[in-house]
Amino acid sequence: MHTRLSLSMPTFALTAVLAFSQFAAAQTGVSAQKSGAPAAQSSSAAFDPRDFSGVWNPAPLLQPKGEVNPLDLGGNPNPLPPFSAVGMAKYQANKKFIDAGDVLDCDPYGTARNFFTPRPFENIKAGNRLLQHFEYYDNWREIWTDGRKFPDDLEPDYMGYSVGSWDGNTFVVESKGYNGKQFLTWQGFPLSPQMHQTERWQRIDHDTLKIVFTFDDRTMYSKPWTITYFYKLKDWALDAHPCTISALKQYDDKVSHKDNLPGRDYQPQN
Amino acid sequence: MRHRIAGAVALALGLLVVCAPLRAHHGGSDYDTTNLKTLKGTVTEFNWSNPHCQILMDVKQNDGKVVNWSVETLAPAVLKRAGWSPQSMQPGDQVTVTVAPSKRGTPVGTLRKAVLASGKELTGGYIGEQEQPNP
Numbered sequence: 001m002h003t004r005l006s007l008s009m010p011t012f013a014l015t016a017v018l019a020f021s022q023f024a025a026a027q028t029g030v031s032a033q034k035s036g037a038p039a040a041q042s043s044s045a046a047f048d049p050r051d052f053s054g055v056w057n058p059a060p061l062l063q064p065k066g067e068v069n070p071l072d073l074g075g076n077p078n079p080l081p082p083f084s085a086v087g088m089a090k091y092q093a094n095k096k097f098i099d100a101g102d103v104l105d106c107d108p109y110g111t112a113r114n115f116f117t118p119r120p121f122e123n124i125k126a127g128n129r130l131l132q133h134f135e136y137y138d139n140w141r142e143i144w145t146d147g148r149k150f151p152d153d154l155e156p157d158y159m160g161y162s163v164g165s166w167d168g169n170t171f172v173v174e175s176k177g178y179n180g181k182q183f184l185t186w187q188g189f190p191l192s193p194q195m196h197q198t199e200r201w202q203r204i205d206h207d208t209l210k211i212v213f214t215f216d217d218r219t220m221y222s223k224p225w226t227i228t229y230f231y232k233l234k235d236w237a238l239d240a241h242p243c244t245i246s247a248l249k250q251y252d253d254k255v256s257h258k259d260n261l262p263g264r265d266y267q268p269q270n
Numbered sequence: 271m272r273h274r275i276a277g278a279v280a281l282a283l284g285l286l287v288v289c290a291p292l293r294a295h296h297g298g299s300d301y302d303t304t305n306l307k308t309l310k311g312t313v314t315e316f317n318w319s320n321p322h323c324q325i326l327m328d329v330k331q332n333d334g335k336v337v338n339w340s341v342e343t344l345a346p347a348v349l350k351r352a353g354w355s356p357q358s359m360q361p362g363d364q365v366t367v368t369v370a371p372s373k374r375g376t377p378v379g380t381l382r383k384a385v386l387a388s389g390k391e392l393t394g395g396y397i398g399e400q401e402q403p404n405p
Contacts, residue, residue, distance in 0.1 A: 059399035075300075103321070118398035119347070135347055137320075232399045239347035241320045250317060251342075254324045258340045259378040 045206040049169040052130070052201060055238060056209055056231035057120040064228050070116035070185035077187050087190055087220030093268065094188025101252075101261035106243035108139045108158035110182035111175055112197065112213065115229060117186070122238050130164060138240035143173055150176055156193050158182050171201040184215065192219035207233045301370040301380045309339055309379075310366045316359035318346050325359060325367065325381065339377040341369050344395045352395035363387035 060071050068081045083091060109117065119136040128146035133139075143162040154161055156179035164173045175197040184191045195217040202210045209231040216224040248264060256263035311329035325341040343349055346356075359365060364387055369379025381394035 057399050061398070119345075136345065230399075236351075239350055241346055243320055247319045248321065250319060251321055251324065254315075254317065254326060255322070255340050255342045255378060259372050259376045260374055 043205040043207045047203060047206040049203050050166070050171070052123045052171065052203060052209060053125050055120050055122045055234045055236050057234050057236075058116070058118045059208075059230040059232050060116075060118055062230035067227055068185075068189075068225065070112075070187070070189075070227060070229075071118065073186060081189055081215070081225050082222045084218070084220055084222050087217075090190040090220060091188055094183060094190060096268065097266060098188050100266035101256045101259075101263045102266040103248060103264065104182060105248065105264070106137070106245060107182060109134065109137050110158050110178060110184070110191070111141055111160055111162070112184045112191070112215070113182060113186065114139055114141075115211070115213070116227075120234060120236060120238060133238060133240065135238045135240045138242040150174075156180070160195075160197070167200075169202070171199075173199040173201065175199075190220045191215070192217055194219045209233070300373050302373050303370045305371070306368050306382060307371045307379060308366060308368050309341070311339070311364075313359045313361055313363040313365055314338060315361060316356075318349075318356035320345055323349060325365075325384075327365065327367070329377075337377050339369075339379065341367055341379050341381050343381040344397065348395040348397055353392050354395070358386060358392070359384075360387075 060069075063069060066079070068079055069077060072078070080091075081087075114121065114134040114136070117134070117136045119134070121132055121134040124131040124133065126142075128144060130143040130145055132141040132143065134141070139159065141159050141162060143164045145164045147165070148163060150161060150163065154177035156177055158179060158181065160175040161177035162173055162175040164171055166172070176195070178191055178193060178195045178197075180190075180192040180195070182191070183189060184195075195215065198214040198216070200212045200214075204210050211229050211231070213227045213229065214224050215221065215226070252263035252265070309327065309329045311327040313325065313327050315324065315326040317324040317326075323343040323346055325343065327339050327341065328336050329339050330336050349358075366385040367381060368383040369381055372378040383391065383393055385391050
């Protein structure tokens with residue numbers, strides 16, 4: 001897949017731009033979506049490299065080629081992360097679950113999957129924390145910036161526990177305390193409670209945020225591995241809609257079952 | 271000719287990247303994105319809801335039989351950025367929608383474009399960003 005993609009990349013890039021041009025056009029004239037904040041400026045505008053506040057929209061096509069692609073949903077993602085045997089088995093089970101049209105109810109998406117969902121999030125400075133609000137599923141995350149260490153009695157959670165510090169102008173976020181019940185990516189790559197996630201945030205120009213994610217989870221993976229992702233500053237207001245079980249049931253009734261998919265009625269076969 | 275084929279392949283790949291999360295909730299249904307289908311009919315329901323909005327519409331087939339189609343869209347926030355609102359469709363509206371149909375042959379599809387009762391044309395919205403890598 002990646003070889004074929006590389007061979008046709010110039011055409012692919014042009015086509016992708018054309019495909020996105022409709023998206024870009026759709027952004028204009030939608031005044032209801034404006035936040036009232038100043039419009040996003042050009043990349044050459046002055047900026048504070050330590051200020052990540054604002055609404056950021058993922059730019060999946062900027063990911064370096066050859067990395068594990070968290071949105072490669074064609075059924076045979078290539079390359080795969082360095083699974084352990086346990087991790088590969090869990091991924092295969094998750095894949096069947098996803099293929100059946102099932103979803104993890106309304107469970108929060110966790111941090112990684114939220115970052116790789118092609119929907120915007122907002123960073124909000126709040127005293128000794130940086131708050132993150134993810135539009136899809138209306139999930140929130142807090143990153144403590146007061147120099148604290150991880151608590152000894154971390155309570156496992158979907159969104160984990162995050163602390164941030166500075167390495168020059170790079171914001172380094174470390175997260176632990178995940179409960180392992182969510183997927184790391186949309187393909188169902190797994191994570192366990194042993195996950196130690198590190199993010200290195202760099203604002204590389206006014207409009208662009210680069211984050212290098214390192215996933216260290218020796219239960220699911222044989223070694224740490226990384227994903228580099230980019231985000232673009234927007235002048236949007238988020239339009240977050242919380243997930244509800246009733247909405248999922250309605251979706252199954254109206255779409256999944258009509259397409260002969262079990263959806264949330266899926267029962268794994270051993 | 272080879273360039274045209276390469277272009278078509280690239281278009282398909284590009285749309286696959288752009289629209290990839292479409293199949294995330296709908297599992298491995300794999301909508302047929304290469305054989306789009308145009309449906310003309312009467313809206314019976316328009317559900318403005320996560321995870322994906324749904325358009326249900328009665329479509330009269332060539333044999334005269336009326337089939338109720340389910341057309342899923344992207345999430346409400348994405349549709350709103352593409353110019354939609356919860357009032358864009360009402361039961362009874364005569365609309366034309368272009369869908370990528372389910373490969374299972376069921377009356378299910380995912381939205382690509384719609385012409386509303388007012389004649390207004392809307393896309394199904396797009397997700398992610400369009401910028402290319404910095405050199």
